[in-house]
Amino acid sequence: xxxxxxxxxxxxxxxxxxxxxxxxxxxxxxxxxxxxxxxxxxxxxxxxxxxxxxxxxxxxxxxxxxxxxxxxxxxxxxxxxxxxxxxxxxxxxxxxxxxxxxxxxxxxxxxxxxxxxxxxxxxxxxxxxxxxxxxxxxxxxxxxxxxxxxxxxxxxxxxxxxxxxxxxxxxxxxxxxxxxxxxxxxxxxxxxxxxxxxxxxxxxxxxxxxxxxxxxxxxxxxxxxxxxxxxxxxxxxxxxxxxxxxxxxxxxxxxxxxxxxxxxxxxxxxxxxxxxxxxxxxxxxxxxxxxxxxxxxxxxxxxxxxxxxxxxxxxxxxxxxxxxxxxxxxxxxxxxxx
Amino acid sequence: xxxxxxxxxxxxxxxxxxxxxxxxxxxxxxxxxxxxxxxxxxxxxxxxxxxxxxxxxxxxxxxxxxxxxxxxxxxxxxxxxxxxxxxxxxxxxxxxxxxxxxxxxxxxxxxxxxxxxxxxxxxxxxxxxxxxxxxxxxxxxxxxxxxxxxxxxxxxxxxxxxxxxxxxxxxxxxxxxxxxxxxxxxxxxxxxxxxxxxxxxxxxxxxxxxxxxxxxxxxxxxxxxxxxxxxxxxxxxxxxxx
Numbered sequence: 001x002x003x004x005x006x007x008x009x010x011x012x013x014x015x016x017x018x019x020x021x022x023x024x025x026x027x028x029x030x031x032x033x034x035x036x037x038x039x040x041x042x043x044x045x046x047x048x049x050x051x052x053x054x055x056x057x058x059x060x061x062x063x064x065x066x067x068x069x070x071x072x073x074x075x076x077x078x079x080x081x082x083x084x085x086x087x088x089x090x091x092x093x094x095x096x097x098x099x100x101x102x103x104x105x106x107x108x109x110x111x112x113x114x115x116x117x118x119x120x121x122x123x124x125x126x127x128x129x130x131x132x133x134x135x136x137x138x139x140x141x142x143x144x145x146x147x148x149x150x151x152x153x154x155x156x157x158x159x160x161x162x163x164x165x166x167x168x169x170x171x172x173x174x175x176x177x178x179x180x181x182x183x184x185x186x187x188x189x190x191x192x193x194x195x196x197x198x199x200x201x202x203x204x205x206x207x208x209x210x211x212x213x214x215x216x217x218x219x220x221x222x223x224x225x226x227x228x229x230x231x232x233x234x235x236x237x238x239x240x241x242x243x244x245x246x247x248x249x250x251x252x253x254x255x256x257x258x259x260x261x262x263x264x265x266x267x268x269x270x271x272x273x274x275x276x277x278x279x280x281x282x283x284x285x286x287x288x289x290x291x292x293x294x295x296x297x298x299x300x301x302x303x304x305x306x307x308x309x310x311x312x313x314x315x316x317x318x319x320x321x322x323x324x325x326x327x328x329x330x331x332x333x334x335x336x337x338x
Numbered sequence: 339x340x341x342x343x344x345x346x347x348x349x350x351x352x353x354x355x356x357x358x359x360x361x362x363x364x365x366x367x368x369x370x371x372x373x374x375x376x377x378x379x380x381x382x383x384x385x386x387x388x389x390x391x392x393x394x395x396x397x398x399x400x401x402x403x404x405x406x407x408x409x410x411x412x413x414x415x416x417x418x419x420x421x422x423x424x425x426x427x428x429x430x431x432x433x434x435x436x437x438x439x440x441x442x443x444x445x446x447x448x449x450x451x452x453x454x455x456x457x458x459x460x461x462x463x464x465x466x467x468x469x470x471x472x473x474x475x476x477x478x479x480x481x482x483x484x485x486x487x488x489x490x491x492x493x494x495x496x497x498x499x500x501x502x503x504x505x506x507x508x509x510x511x512x513x514x515x516x517x518x519x520x521x522x523x524x525x526x527x528x529x530x531x532x533x534x535x536x537x538x539x540x541x542x543x544x545x546x547x548x549x550x551x552x553x554x555x556x557x558x559x560x561x562x563x564x565x566x567x568x569x570x571x572x573x574x575x576x577x578x579x580x
Contacts, residue, residue: 033398033433040397044563044570150454182401186457190466191401217368217560220470220552246562252555259548 001324002074002308004285009305010324012312013078013277015177015212015237015269018065018099020091022058030147031088042274045241050279060273062102070109073270073277076309077318079111081141081177081212087148100135111316113139113177118160119148125167132171138316140173145181145191153184156196165204175315177235179212192218194225201229208315210267213238214257223260233315234261236307237271243283251289255296263303267312281308302326353384353421357391360419364411366404367467369561370474370515373408376561377568377575380430387423389416394430396567402434406441406451407460413442468518469533474557475512476529477550482508492547496540501525 002009021035039057060068069075080103082094096114103112114131116124131137145153154161156178168176184191194215201209214234215222226232234257242250257266268284270277285304289296305326313320361379362372373379373393380392393409413427428439441451449456480495483503500523503509513523521527521535528537530546538546569575 030398030433037397037399040567040570044566152455182399185455187403187406187452187455188457188460188463190463191403217556217563219556219559220549223552224549242559242563245566246559249555249559249562253559256552256555260552 001076002281002285004282007285007301007305008324009074009281009285010309010313010320011075011077011277011281012268012309012316012318013069013073013075013270013272014210014267014312015081015235016065016069016078016272017080017082017093017274018060018062018095018102019083019093019273020059020095021089021093025089025091027088027090031085034085034088034093038274041238045245046275047244047279050276052273057273062098065102065272066106068276068278069272074281075109075277077109077111077313077316078272079113079139079312079316081113081139081179082115083141083143083179084115084117084146085143087146111138111318113137113141113175115141115143116164117146117148118154118158118164119151121160125163128164128167129171132173137171137173139175139177140168141177141179143179143181144196145179145183147183151185153181153191155184157199161200162203165200165207169204169206174206175208175210177210177212180215180218190218194218194221197222197232198225198229201225201232205231207231208233210235210315212269214253214266216253219253219256223256226261226265232261233265233267233311235267235269237269237274240268240270240280240284241275243280243287247287248290248293250287251293251296254299255289255293258299258303259296263306264311266307267315268308284308353389354382356419357382357384357389357416357422360415361391361412363415364408366408366564367464367471368401368404368557369564370467370471370557371561373412376565377572378408380572387421388426389419389422389424390426390428391416392428392430394568394572395432396564396571398431398433400432402432402438402452403460403463405429405432405434406438406448407464409438409442410448465519468515470553470557472512472515472519472521472533473550474554475508475515476531477547477554479503479508479512480530480547481551482506492544493540495530495547496537496543498529499525500527500529503529 002011021031026032035058039054042057043051069078080099082096082099085093100112103110112135114135114137116128144155178197180192182191194211197209197211208231210233211222212235214236216239226234239253270280287299289298310320358374362374364373365371366373366376369376378393378395380394383390391412393412395405409427409429413425416422416425427442429435438451448460483498484490484492516523519533530543531537
């Protein structure tokens with residue numbers, strides 16, 4: 001919970017990771033290139049006082065995660081969204097056992113989502129059924145640019161991907177977090193294109209599709225499909241840190257998202273440990289659309305409360321204390337958040 | 339960090355400049371800006387008829403298809419210079435550097451470079467982004483008209499033709515992007531059009547303007563981010579923030 005100016009906000013950080021990118025876990029040069037790319041994102045967009053050392057950035061560990069999110073970071077509940085990256089790291093990038101053990105120790109604070117790769121075929125489908133049972137999965141994280149043998153990406157509307165989504169629907173894994181990356185087969189097409197999200201959102205109406213970093217670098221394509229598909233949501237990872245370096249640009253992004261998809265389908269996330277939640281939450285609560293962007297309406301406190309936690313809490317059935325729900329003057333909004 | 343290895347000072351200096359200026363024609367398709375302005379040209383070396391150019395990008399994980407497009411376009415414009423004999427273009431510090439550089443050295447083309455990952459060509463990809471660049475340029479001139487004349491409503495943009503536009507930088511930029519996708523510059527041609535030049539119906543004008551705005555914001559935002567990341571990755575760069 002974060003309190004400011006007499007208002008209190010329930011915080012759900014909808015995208016966090018516990019990763020290990022230390023040299024002993026790097027399988028090849030790409031393991032180093034990948035974490036270096038993350039570290040440049042971190043250094044480029046964080047306020048100077050929030051920049052970690054490279055050593056710290058390679059591996060943060062469970063204790064530091066708990067402190068950064070819950071002791072220092074105002075977060076009430078956080079959701080793990082692991083990326084496997086088995087072609088880059090010996091034991092994977094996201095640390096499944098460590099993250100799941102933390103979740104079991106703090107079930108009120110943490111939810112563990114797992115990942116799958118449709119190129120694992122029948123065997124992967126069996127594994128998905130076991131994982132769903134073992135982890136009690138409500139959601140999954142899919143990174144479409146994952147490398148896999150001689151394939152360096154897939155589309156959500158590939159035939160095998162459909163098999164996995166069908167299984168997810170059957171297993172009650174309802175919240176599919178989609179993260180687009182730079183590679184896909186064939187390379188003829190734009191890997192960041194979200195047309196495949198459009199297709200699966202139409203065909204799997206029981207599932208929610210949360211597009212991470214709100215479709216960036218294709219914000220416009222994302223906004224357009226999200227307008228047409230009620231089960232498509234925006235995750236604010238990567239977009240939110242611009243609030244510090246480029247507040248006007250962040251104002252345009254949030255203004256566009258509110259215009260096209262509305263306040264009920266946008267979720268806060270720090271993308272920890274890319275960035276830490278405390279400064280992002282403080283900056284967002286204090287943020288207002290700059291005057292020069294007169295085409296957008298000002299952000300309301302209710303919108304901020306929904307984005308910072310109530311929307312994701314509703315999606316994941318996370319209980320919200322009565323005093324942190326929206327007040328009764330907006331009864332339809334209370335219904336959404338409860 | 340432009341370096342010139344000189345043989346005869348006057349000609350090679352000007353050849354170095356010619357090579358660099360030729361690269362102005364190579365555009366990052368996603369950002370709609372020349373790679374020379376973006377700081378992606380790391381070095382240009384000229385030795386008589388031999389030219390060697392190194393390119394760099396904001397991250398190792400920039401999309402390989404766009405990286406290849408920029409590198410192969412660079413090789414093409416340098417090869418087209420009348421005095422070049424041997425042209426080497428290399429992409430540095432990218433996850434596909436080895437693959438792309440080998441493909442460029444062998445003039446293997448897109449399919450020869452990416453083999454099983456390539457179906458046909460990158461033509462459709464390029465056209466998609468040329469259309470986006472046109473959409474963004476269109477939004478800039480029309481929003482500028484709205485700001486200049488508060489009496490004009492969005493729906494009034496329906497009848498605006500190229501002849502109604504002021505003779506400024508935004509109009510010039512729009513005309514260049516129209517030419518790229520095969521649209522003319524006649525004074526009576528409508529401005530708010532789809533990629534085939536057909537005007538949107540009057541009642542769709544506010545929606546089409548909003549869609550165009552989100553395209554413009556997306557491209558501009560990506561350009562901010564890429565420039566910032568390039569400066570973080572290569573602190574020596576002198577590329578300005580915007």
